[in-house]
């Protein structure tokens with residue numbers, strides 16, 4: 001963890017960010033008894049792409065705003081944004097995002113997960129200091145109704161041992177267990193294979209993660225990073241990719257690329273997801289097991305992955 005002295009430009013963001021701090025949003029959410037069912041919404045990647053040409057070709061303006069406002073009209077108790085809220089985690093990008101968020105009239109608690117774009121640089125050496133200054137811890141957990149919700153930081157393409165130890169502790173509960181994290185473990189072998197998303201996830205700590213969530217009977221892992229939708233069951237745990245919050249729909253390896261958000265209901269019987277596409281009718285995610293063969297990454301993905309290993313020190 002990088003200890004950084006707040007820059008004056010960070011101080012100027014504090015009034016904009018104060019309402020959206022995780023602690024403040026959890027206070028707004030309040031408690032819900034264990035036996036009471038709950039519904040919540042998940043919104044995947046929303047950053048509009050910081051490169052002008054790519055933005056012009058692939059991005060659709062205002063999708064994030066439209067979807068977040070639609071969530072306000074529904075029954076969700078709160079909304080989770082799965083990371084990559086800004087193109088780059090700099091004061092200028094955060095200021096623009098927080099001004100937009102503040103102008104939308106969001107009433108439901110809005111909880112964030114850190115993505116690689118929310119760090120000081122989206123790829124390569126970077127830190128999460130500004131995100132933490134604005135929102136609070138990158139790893140946190142809370143109970144609400146029948147579930148324990150765990151936000152896990154995979155924004156640096158890895159999980160550290162300390163995170164895995166923390167995760168093991170917070171998963172000690174009789175409630176249902178739901179994890180939100182930006183990147184998926186590379187073992188899924190899915191939802192990647194392009195230069196931008198080599199292998200589609202994090203590799204260091206990935207095997208330990210998949211084994212841990214399996215042994216701890218985690219009910220769901222919700223993922224973003226790849227701007228698409230997908231479902232996969234791995235070692236008995238269901239992983240749901242829901243990266244269509246509003247970011248550009250790049251031509252990555254995943255087939256189901258469309259803008260959408262998820263509505264999730266949790267009760268004593270189980271967890272059910274409903275996909276709300278930006279266009280078209282909502283549909284339920286079928287409960288049947290989805291087992292998929294691993295996908296061999298393309299050679300550009302292998303090159304990008306090796307480059308990242310070098311830059312990030314053996315990841």
Ligand SMILES: [Fe+2]
Pocket residue numbers: 084115116117182224225226
């Ligand atoms: Fe990402």
